[in-house]
Amino acid sequence: MEILAQRFKALGNPHRVELMYRMMTCCAPGTRCSADQAARLCVGEVGDGLAIAPSTLSHHLKELHQAGLIQMQRNGKQVECWVEPTVLEQLASFFQGQVMETKK
Amino acid sequence: MEILAQRFKALGNPHRVELMYRMMTCCAPGTRCSADQAARLCVGEVGDGLAIAPSTLSHHLKELHQAGLIQMQRNGKQVECWVEPTVLEQLASFFQGQVMETKK
DNA sequence: CCTATAATTCGACATATGTCGAACAATAGA
């Protein structure tokens, strides 16, 4: 329940929930990426159009990462970000009365 | 997206997510109440066993209510609290890539 | 009307959060 609260807290900010949504739905508007291959956005792309400083964007992505909601990996000059589908499934299941035992 | 963030923020506290879970699953352990009739707990019941002052409990329930997550209604000396199933469905649908237009 | 029960409101307080700009780090390419 503690970890669950951490994850919801990370989503409890307008900028972060927007970032999360963009990463979840970066394949086609309003849809979710296929279950086996999550698409990736680099830091600059995912924050494009948001009226926040680069340092603030970096901070928010770090929060999402530390909460276990997103993955991050350096690729050349850029850092790629994506959402693992299992994370979405676990969170959705809470609202169906299931409390998953999330590790980490 | 703003309203969504408000709801997740309300769930972003260990005590509040615990309270929410109790209200969601007050019929049978690990299950959700039937779709048409949400079961109700009074304020004292829902906070039973949590190591927080009554004033803190009241504060948390107010937060959940203001975020649109729970309903509250006075019944005699007590105040009943419950979760509308539609709220749960809307929140779950976010993690399937759906952003619902939540009023209020 | 008085009392007990159930819950809320109201300061007060320590701590956490969101934001910025400046400085720094990592990488690619000329």
Next chain:
DNA sequence: TCTATTGTTCGACATATGTCGAATTATAGG
């Protein structure tokens, strides 16, 4: 090696949050 690009880290700051106890409100029952 120098430079431009892409992100991160580090204070600093104003504001928000979680908590409590004391006082208050609402109700039911003598």
